Amino acid sequence: MPLLHPRPAPPDDGERGSAALEFILVGLLLLVPLVYLVGALGLVQGQSLGAEAGARHVARAVATATDDADAAHRADLVLDSITSEYGLDPASVDVAFACRPAGAVCPRAGATLVVTLRTRVALPLVPPVFGLDRLASIPVEASAAQKVSRFWGSR
Numbered sequence: 001m002p003l004l005h006p007r008p009a010p011p012d013d014g015e016r017g018s019a020a021l022e023f024i025l026v027g028l029l030l031l032v033p034l035v036y037l038v039g040a041l042g043l044v045q046g047q048s049l050g051a052e053a054g055a056r057h058v059a060r061a062v063a064t065a066t067d068d069a070d071a072a073h074r075a076d077l078v079l080d081s082i083t084s085e086y087g088l089d090p091a092s093v094d095v096a097f098a099c100r101p102a103g104a105v106c107p108r109a110g111a112t113l114v115v116t117l118r119t120r121v122a123l124p125l126v127p128p129v130f131g132l133d134r135l136a137s138i139p140v141e142a143s144a145a146q147k148v149s150r151f152w153g154s155r
Contacts, residue, residue: 040123044138047121050086051142059115059146067153094118109152116143
């Protein structure tokens with residue numbers, strides 16, 4: 001029976017077994033920013049939808065009100081509802097009213113009421129240190145137009 005000669009051991013390969021480590025490291029370096037980006041964009045989209053819904057519903061509520069006091073009350077109710085529904089920060093929500101054609105008091109009978117709602121979306125995981133949370137916020141604005149009844153104030 002012939003003696004089998006054992007094969008010589010392969011030379012030690014310094015790259016052996018590092019593919020898994022490289023995959024994990026590169027995966028984390030790419031995955032973490034991607035997950036943050038998806039989360040931040042989702043937050044901005046949700047707040048944008050809230051601003052748009054707020055502008056539209058406030059315009060409709062004010063345009064269908066009977067007088068100034070009723071319009072202010074309706075606008076406040078709608079804004080409270082929208083801020084709680086969409087998670088808007090009530091302190092950062094600003095609402096502006098304008099009428100077309102420009103000129104007289106707004107709202108007025110027969111005019112087109114334009115409501116503009118502005119807010120800021122704070123990016124997630126930004127600490128409130130040195131004012132970074134104010135710097136790392138994205139402005140969001142939405143406008144809506146609604147025709148005011150020609151019987152405004154006469155009911």
